[in-house]
């Protein structure tokens with residue numbers, strides 16, 4: 001008799017190369033995604049040791065963090081350190097013979113958007129990348145997580161990773177979401193409930209009706225922020241929605257392989273009597289459109305709420321709240337909907353996909369953004385950009401006053417020219433609101449794409465349900 | 469990672485206590501795309517003046533110690549951040565062994581990952597080695613990892629402790645990648661077994 005297994009257990013077992021008694025295991029890696037920031041030392045290490053990339057055909061590189069997103073980027077990257085990092089990736093990709101989407105390739109984009117889009121990410125795989133938001137790929141029922149530079153080198157050289165197994169956590173979202181409430185609100189609600197360390201030591205499996213109802217884009221948004229809750233990875237069991245998304249993509253299984261692939265994928269679910277080490281259940285009906293007010297993703301509240309006071313928290317957190325409110329320039333008791341913003345950023349690996357843009361277009365169509373507002377909408381890949389142009393969305397955005405950009409990480413983090421100035425306040429669809437994340441002294445409020453669109457129109461944080 | 473068996477070299481005395489990772493390699497040198505090349509900026513702020521010229525009094529600038537491969541250090545060497553740039557800079561300069569009464573924990577492990585042997589000794593013995601190293605270039609110190617013994621320029625021997633597994637890794641030049649390479653057969657077998665099962669991977 002076999003014991004009941006979780007989805008995580010099944011993927012783990014299918015990739016175990018070697019295990020020692022103390023639980024240290026060697027796990028086979030099916031896909032290794034690489035970007036320009038965390039890889040140069042790893043490639044250099046290989047070179048110095050006279051090693052090669054063991055499986056170049058399973059290794060995919062794309063520059064994203066440093067690339068400018070303005071249409072004149074063909075002219076080159078001005079910041080020297082950024083330019084060198086990108087050039088280094090060009091060189092390494094060529095030297096080691098790995099798949100590569102250079103800056104001028106239409107398929108270039110944020111690594112976590114390009115992987116799924118090109119069919120590299122498939123159910124049941126192990127996927128790693130030197131980037132914490134690798135969790136995104138868990139939406140396909142792939143075990144996906146971020147790794148450090150030494151580990152990047154280890155995977156390049158051996159196609160394996162030394163790991164100890166995490167615990168299993170189940171996050172169930174029952175029922176149905178209200179209109180105006182999105183995948184982003186689900187994932188922020190979970191972090192709000194568990195805190196940023198609530199998932200530490202766990203791999204989360206998201207399940208329940210509200211998760212099943214999500215598109216692949218929405219599922220990627222949910223898994224993207226698993227890391228913000230401290231979890232090693234987030235997973236969603238594959239189903240027909242997954243197969244439909246994957247089918248026909250450039251690196252998906254061939255028509256000859258397809259039936260075998262689907263039969264294996266159909267075994268990738270948590271057995272009925274499998275045991276989770278921790279369980280969280282939320283009702284979809286209880287989730288409201290959310291917004292962060294502080295400098296940690298757990299500082300999240302419904303848009304209808306008011307700014308909390310440091311006194312509402314216990315001692316350790318209370319100090320952090322005072323500091324956060326000071327940094328954010330907010331006072332306790334203030335209504336969230338009274339917070340005025342001057343910048344809107346729609347994009348990132350959390351919300352830079354076509355579905356996000358369709359939702360934004362629906363809200364801003366035929367309208368104008370608030371005068372003086374800087375509103376930036378940045379596709380997650382060149383193909384998302386092309387698709388949005390084909391569907392007429394790009395025209396809707398520019399007519400409304402949005403700046404329609406080329407693909408990249410953009411204002412998600414201050415590593416490229418798209419940054420906040422000190423004191424600027426931004427409604428952003430990205431995933432981190434840390435001090436200085438979008439630029440020194442910049443103030444970030446994390447929201448869904450719909451909420452960001454509404455904020456662009458009104459110039460303040462806005463309850464999307466009043467706009468719909 | 470380079471093997472470490474036996475090393476006979478000049479040792480530089482640095483009796484200052486609490487030398488932290490920022491002193492070993494200051495922050496402005498971290499935006500590099502390389503692990504190598506940090507050696508010129510090792511101890512940058514102690515080593516160079518504002519105009520970039522060498523400070524003659526700094527030990528590694530003295531003719532006798534320019535080729536030192538060992539550092540005899542004061543207490544608590546390597547405290548501060550977890551960045552691997554500190555051992556990278558030491559190694560790039562040519563340092564393969566640091567002796568002290570104590571090391572910061574993360575730094576200690578980062579040294580081992582990069583082929584540098586950190587040796588912990590009681591204060592009297594560190595003092596003895598410090599005095600020996602102060603004699604300059606003619607006073608070479610030998611470190612034998614196999615027999616776990618240090619021999620001073622006068623022929624005195626001092627034995628030291630080292631974790632058996634870490635000793636094995638250093639002697640054989642095994643970093644994590646090296647260790648995993650020892651299991652190459654298992655990886656080959658895994659690939660051979662899984663390829664027909666999931667040919668689309």
Ligand code: SF4
Pocket residue numbers: 064065110111112131133348349350408409412413430431
């Ligand atoms: S979009 Fe932001 S979170 Fe995503 S990979 Fe880029 S920098 Fe990281």
